[in-house]
Amino acid sequence: MKKLKINFFILVSAMVLAACSTGKKEVPQVAVVPQPNKLVKAEGTFTVNAKTTFVIPENKALNSTAGLVNMRFKQAAGFELTVAQQKPAKNFIAVELAKGSMGDEAYELEVAKEGVTIKAATERGAFYGLITMLQLLPAEIERTTQVSDVDWTMACVTIKDAPRFVWRGMHLDVCRHFVPVDFIKKQLDVMAMFKMNTFHWHLTEDQGWRIEIKKYPKLTELGGVRTEGDGSEYGGYYTQEEIKEVVAYASERFINVVPEIELPGHALAALVGYPELSCTGGPFKVRNVWGVEPDVYCAGKEETFHFLEDVIDEVVPLFPYEYFHIGGDECPKTRWEECPDCQRRMRKEGLKDEHELQSYFVQRIEKVLLAHGRKMIGWDEILEGGLAPSATVMSWRGEAGGIEAAKQGHDVVMTPGNWVYLDHYQGDSRFEPVAIGGYTTLEESYGYNPVPADLKGDMAKHVLGTQGNVWSEYMYTPELFEYRIYPRIIALAEVGWTETANKNYEDFLTRMNPQFERLDYHNINYHIPLPEGPVNVVAFTDQATLDFSTTRPVKMVYTTDGTEPNANSTVYEAPLTFTENTTVKIRTVLNHGKMSKVRTIQVEKQTLKPAVDAKITGTGLKGKYAEGTFIAVADLDNVKSWKEIVVTSKSLPTINKEANPTGAILEGYITIPEDGIYEMQTNFDQFFIGDELLINNDKEVKRFSRNNKTIALAKGTHPVKIVYLNNNIGGYPQSWNHFRINYRKVGDEKFTDIKIDNYSY
Structure with missing residues (x-):
């Protein structure tokens, strides 16, 4: 009997070791982001393998989608699914287009033991169903290199889902700091992963013109380059072929691209090459400091409107989506007040002030866009002097502009800075990379409701949705762009998709755990909360107590022996007290093991630095x-x-x-x-x-x-x-x-x- 027990122990141990050696994971949790609006879990699992049939209707858009899904399996799993039109009895992923009561972006997904079935009324809805399916698989499905120790298994669920809002976007300013096409494609990949559907591309500014206009080459030759404060040159722009490439890439992922060509303000980069379009005639230099430039397009010269019509003629064919953003914000009126041409225009048109002159300017551009079959959208300053009849308003200076526009019967996109400005700090400014200011935590972004309490009934229907705004003044590298953007943009993705009643911040944090792994596979430099509290040099005379906190719940580990802390270092659980000189190194650890940067705090025992007996002779x-x-x-x-x-x-x-x-x-x-x-x-x-x-x-x-x-x-x-x-x-x-x-x-x-x-x- 004793021998049998020993053999049994050996057998069990061998089984445990064998299980450990396979490295296979348990069935992944159901952790979909954005949270589906109706999800029911069921018993059982379904595993995708090399023999799984991918059933897709014969459809150009869905064939492209099938290619994107198959690319995930080919790269991560090492096999491609066989695409067919006939559904077998089992081991299938089947997409069915069924016209009916579902909306354009709605889908139904059922994972059963026999296979996966996705139903939608449109290709876009089917795409979102497949995106959800990928999130039900282990996070390794996002790897670009093959992994051999993962079962591609998902839990059985039934999901009926549709978005709360039709506008779920991310804005990107590439004028203050330029990013290459590949970087933009990477962001589009992640946007698609979280069912975001609008990319707002801010292409012109005082600090740089970033889109090729063939009729006006000096826009990029001169306006696309600035001389920095240290004397170096900074520049870059996108050719029209590159623009087409990005738009096509976004389209494959069912993302609409909205161009922004700023007018009548934020126009200095254009005026550098074409100073005759200004009120003063120049000369000008591309602005190399942030902020607002007083030199704007002259509203009194017909040449200004001819120029902008020519620009629009070239830009519109590059962007097939129906919206065209004209900016319209932060337009100083000082030059117009002193400009004879602008004053003449005001008298001729019967305009009482420069705010009405801005409205005149915007409404003329609106007619140009309507002739191209485009809807005009602009920042909430386009309300000044009277709103253009067909305009959509993007409310950024709080919610007041959006509320006013909706009450006037105009559609609005709510983008108030307190919640959706991703250039804000999301941690203590003493320890984070320099930013423009503001402070917006992940929880605050997640908690935003784009429908203000003042908008009720039919007025609320004018709220198209929201977007995260990425202004790039202090984003000096692509890595800093991502550090600001993520994970707050993912919180806003859930704001745009999930009904308020189905949202829960603590649950969102749990569901984000595998999403951080997915972001790692896309090489996204997302923000990990730093330990906050003490400054980097802490002086004391008797004893020092260091009390650390983080902006969201996350484990902290530390060392006091000079070594770099790792995931197995001492866990910070309570304030630390010291009576001698000590070096504290501390960092945070996410659930999957990724760690923040290390903060090093020198704890120094000091005597009071004595005052001096100085003979004061003056102030200053x-x-x-x-x-x-x-x-x-x-x-x-x-x-x-x-x-x-x-x-x-x-x-x-x-x-x-x-x-x-x-x-x-x-x-x-x-x-x-x-x-x-x-x-x-x-x-x-x-x-x-x-x-x-x-x-x-x-x-x-x-x-x-x-x-x-x-x-x-x-x-x-x-x-x-x-x-x-x-x-x-x-x-x-x-x-x-x-x-x-x-x-x-x-x-x-x-x-x-x-x-x-x-x-x-």
């Missing part, structure tokens, strides 16, 4: 400055001629004019009100207390301080030195910042400003 800072473009602090080493200066609020413009770059080294004193540990932050290039370089922002974009540190300071007067380079790095001039340092005693909520007149020397 005393030092020297030199004129010239200085990108890095080391550039000051080459200065041959310095000028002395005392900087107060009155003399600050001497070294702080955007049009007159300078570098300065300034010294003085600040007064600390009481003994304590202080967190300091500033956008100065360098900030010293005594001889200690406390904050170093050298060569960084100075949009927000991300190098805060704490220091132990005694009450009283402390000497400081500031290195200040009035330059333009990354499109953001240093001169736009307030000339100050902020500090707060650890434990306090608010910072105190040390403005220029609070210094002494």
Whole structure:
């Protein structure tokens, strides 16, 4: 009996080892995103294999879709499904087009033990059914290289599904920063994976013209290139053949592409090559800082409208979708107010002000688009002076514009910044890459309801949907684009598809776990929450307590021995307390093992830095400055001629004019009100207390301080030195910042400003 037990144990152990060695996964959970509006689970599973028959009606669009699905199996599983028109009794994936009560994007999907059946009224609906089927399979179906240890098994379910909104989109600004065609295709692939159907392509701006117009080559030759603040050139544009390539690629994935050609404002890049279309005649340079340019298209010259008609003539054939975006936002009126041609136009047309002149401009363009069979859509400023009769409004300055347009009977797409602007921070600005500002978490994006409470009954029907807006001022690389976009765009995909009653944020987070694996297979650089709380240098006198948090529930792991934390490192569960110098390295870990970047926190035991007995002679800072473009602090080493200066609020413009770059080294004193540990932050290039370089922002974009540190300071007067380079790095001039340092005693909520007149020397 004893021998039998041993043999049985060996047998069981062998079975367990054999099961482990296969690497086969259990049946994947039903984790579809967006959440289907009706889903019923059933017993059993169905497994796709090399003998599975793919039944597709003879149809050009569906044949293309079948090719996309088969590509997934070929790449990941190493086999292709046999395409046929006759459905066998078992082991099939069958698509049936059935005209009936289902909407254009609706589908029904049944996974049974015998096979998969998808029913839809249209090819688009069938496509979405197949997309859902792929999500029921293991995440490895998205791999581009073959995997041999996965069963292509899905749980039996019945799904009846249709989207809440017809407009489920992503906007992409390629003007501030350009991205190649392959990058756009990658985003279209992911959009299709989550049933998004509209790609809004922002192609012209003050900072760059990105679409080839054959009749006006200088639009891209001159308007497509800008000189950056460091003297380098930045540019790029899409040829018309590349545009066609992207549109065709999107069409295969049932994504509509909406071009945006900005007018009457945001037109500087066009005016560089064709200054006669402006009010002043130029000359102009492509704008190399962010923000709004006062020079716009002249509304009084007929040549302006002839030009725009020619541009539209070339753009329309490239984009078969019915909508054409004309921008219409942020159009300063200062040039029109001073322009004889514009004032003459206003008198001739009986327009009372420049807002009505903008309405006149937009309505003329509307007629051009209608003649091309296109619907005009624009940002909510097109409401100014009266809305064009057939226009659709994209409400971005909150929801008021969309509400007003809907009440007037116009269709609207709700895109308010608080929820859908993906250039906002989604984590603490002190630790995240520099962004334009704002703060929108994944939960806030997920919680958005595109139908405002003010729109009831038939008025609510005018809300076509929503989209995530990707403005690219601070997206310096394709990786940064994706870091901002994902995963918030996926939350917005569910906002656009799933009825409010069927949404649940905690459930969404669970369903996202396998989706992150899918994003990995597409090489998407999605945002993983960083551990937040302490700054990178934490000073203390007796003991320091580090309390970390994250913007959504995710495990944190850390080390204190200088090694890089891994998935098996100590799990952070409660605040950490230290009484000696320590290096803490901490990062977050997703369910499938992928980790965030490491945050390194130096915990330093310090004595209070003593105050000094200084003889104060004046208010402000005393030092020297030199004129010239200085990108890095080391550039000051080459200065041959310095000028002395005392900087107060009155003399600050001497070294702080955007049009007159300078570098300065300034010294003085600040007064600390009481003994304590202080967190300091500033956008100065360098900030010293005594001889200690406390904050170093050298060569960084100075949009927000991300190098805060704490220091132990005694009450009283402390000497400081500031290195200040009035330059333009990354499109953001240093001169736009307030000339100050902020500090707060650890434990306090608010910072105190040390403005220029609070210094002494």
